[in-house]
Amino acid sequence: MTFALYHLPLSASCRFVRLLLAEKRLPFDLHDEKVWEGREEFLALSPAGEVPVLVEPGGLAVTGAWVISEILEETHPEPTLLGTGxxxxxxxxxxxxxxxxxxxxxxxxxxxxxxxxxxxxxxxxxxxxxxxxxxxxxxxxxxxxxxxxxxxxxxxxxxxxxxxxxxxxxxxxxxxxxxxxxxxxxxxxxxxxxxxxxxxxxxxxxxxxxxxxxxxxxxxxxx
Amino acid sequence: MTFALYHLPLSASCRFVRLLLAEKRLPFDLHDEKVWEGREEFLALSPAGEVPVLVEPGGLAVTGAWVISEILEETHPEPTLLGTGxxxxxxxxxxxxxxxxxxxxxxxxxxxxxxxxxxxxxxxxxxxxxxxxxxxxxxxxxxxxxxxxxxxxxxxxxxxxxxxxxxxxxxxxxxxxxxxxxxxxxxxxxxxxxxxxxxxxxxxxxxxxxxxxxxxxxxxxxx
Known part of the structure; x- marks a missing residue:
């Protein structure tokens, strides 16, 4: 069950998601997305046309660094990256x-x-x-x-x-x-x-x- | 047990928090914060010097619209404003x-x-x-x-x-x-x-x- 991450190598928000997935030990494939090309299949995943977009193994697309962070914490709470208190x-x-x-x-x-x-x-x-x-x-x-x-x-x-x-x-x-x-x-x-x-x-x-x-x-x- | 919200009347992010609190039926006092004055007591609550800042009845200060939204959903899940699925x-x-x-x-x-x-x-x-x-x-x-x-x-x-x-x-x-x-x-x-x-x-x-x-x-x- 592998995640797919659409990203740009030097995008800080994408790097944040890569670190997040690694700390939670979730396997993922990286897809370089040349967002400036406005690929239609990509815009269907991300109406804002921005990376990061994380596609879950079940096919649900999650857009944006903090949304991804909240959703991963809900679905994969261990180890927590928000703390407990x-x-x-x-x-x-x-x-x-x-x-x-x-x-x-x-x-x-x-x-x-x-x-x-x-x-x-x-x-x-x-x-x-x-x-x-x-x-x-x-x-x-x-x-x-x-x-x-x-x-x-x-x-x-x-x-x-x-x-x-x-x-x-x-x-x-x-x-x-x-x-x-x-x-x-x-x-x-x-x-x-x-x-x-x-x-x-x-x-x-x-x-x-x-x-x-x-x-x-x-x-x-x-x- | 009343919340305190530091806000500006036409700040959209502050208005969002007011709607959030009202939908969750949480009583709150509004404090107009002239953020441009850089009041020291306010900067102690909000290092970024920005509104909204929500102070919980217990005294914990929560800054920023989405952080407030996530925290209120955790502490007061009913009625949910994020959905269940x-x-x-x-x-x-x-x-x-x-x-x-x-x-x-x-x-x-x-x-x-x-x-x-x-x-x-x-x-x-x-x-x-x-x-x-x-x-x-x-x-x-x-x-x-x-x-x-x-x-x-x-x-x-x-x-x-x-x-x-x-x-x-x-x-x-x-x-x-x-x-x-x-x-x-x-x-x-x-x-x-x-x-x-x-x-x-x-x-x-x-x-x-x-x-x-x-x-x-x-x-x-x-x-």
Whole structure:
């Protein structure tokens, strides 16, 4: 019983779902979906025309990172990636919303979006002003991750949750470009090294975007 | 045991939470939060500095529309606003993500954002080009609501769900401005009339923004 995931290699939301499936030990096939081609069969699965789309073994299509995360937690509750206590579940979801919301808009969209997605989608040249803003916001957001990692083992508390997977998914996409200033944020770096060494993370590190090599340290567990 | 909701009257995400609480018959107090003032006590509840924030009777603060929706469904499952079947729960969440995502970005932010929020936040004059784009997207999105309402009693299926509440919350904020072309989308209008007549909707219709009267038909159940 295998899931099918329609994705783009450097899409942070897709990477989040790959990590989610791996942590829950659910087997899945990856399908590269060139969403800019607007394939009809794909639009039937995803009216918004966006990845990720996860098709369950029974054929049900689930679209979007957080919907997939809630549905997988309902259908495959063990191991939980939301936690068991009320406050823990609120905090894990708050941080998932943070990385899929403000972090995506202020960092991932401005760096991965401008440098990679714009070219793939045929939307023209990267906007250097957007990239400059993205790099500045990257530092602010990484400082927040650093502060969380300083007082907790995992970002939402004692346990690995969707918060860590979402944060790592977004940071890994930006890290492909070499735009994460790890050297200045030691606690964040130690947390990322821990999550980078998990088995589910390996496949993300071997992804390649045609015509764009990853930063030199991208695959290293010691960076 | 009363909830406290920190909100802004014309914020669609806050309106969604008010409808959610009303449908679940949970009593709540409303607190107008002038988020642009960056009040410290508020930032302690919401690190992102955004509304909605729902404080549970026990004191736990829950931030953001979809996190609040998932947590309320877990703690107060009856009546369910996600449905009981797998496909139903996927569809209700997909549409919630649609209205809180693409609809918000392409319609609500460009109309309510430019005409109302920009002034409140002291961010200058409305951008007429943004408004023009928002009005165009409004028609496309309303056509989609119309198509859903034509084949289903409620947007996600046979039952009222978070999909209806999110759609109605966003549309009601835009409708305050008189920017919803109801006359051209009869099925959408009939669906909206049904949801507008629910008891939980009343308080939304009496909200007023200083210096900006609502469209003439805004409060009418027959519009």
């Amino acid at each position: 009320r406050a823990e579940r609120v905090e894990a979801r708050r941080l998932l919303a943070w990385f899929e919301g403000p972090f995506a808009r202020e960092v991932t969209d401005l760096l991965v979006g401008e440098k990679v997605m714009k070219r793939l989608f045929g939307h023209g040249q990267p906007d250097s002003e957007a990239i400059r803003i993205g790099l500045g916001c990257m530092r602010d957001h990484l400082a927040y991750v650093d502060a969380l990692a300083e007082r907790r083992r995992w970002l939402a508390g004692d346990r690995l949750t969707v918060a860590d997977l979402a944060a790592a998914a977004h940071l890994s996409a930006v890290d492909y470009l070499g735009n994460v200033p790890w050297a200045d944020f030691e606690e964040a770096r130690l947390w990322y090294a821990r999550i980078k060494s998990r088995p589910g993370f390996r496949p993300l590190l071997t992804d390649r975007v045609p015509g764009l090599l990853p930063a030199a340290h991208y695959e290293n567990l010691d960076f | 797998r496909a139903e729960r996927v569809e209700a969440r997909r549409l919630l993500a649609w209205f809180e995502g693409p609809f918000a970005r392409e319609v609500t932010d460009l109309l309510v954002g430019e005409k109302v929020m920009k002034r409140l936040f002291g961010h200058g004059q409305p951008d007429s080009e943004a408004i023009r784009i928002g009005l165009g997207c409004m028609r496309d999105h309303l056509a989609y609501v119309d198509a859903l309402a034509e084949r289903r009693r409620w947007l996600a299926g046979d039952r009222l769900t978070v999909a209806d509440l999110a759609a109605a919350a966003h549309l009601s904020a835009v409708d305050y401005l008189g920017n919803v072309p109801w006359a051209d989308f009869e099925e959408a209008r009939l669906w909206y009339a049904r949801i507008k007549s629910r008891p939980g909707f009343r308080p939304l219709l009496t909200d007023r923004v200083p210096g900006l009267l609502p469209a003439a038909h805004y409060e009418n159940l027959d519009f």
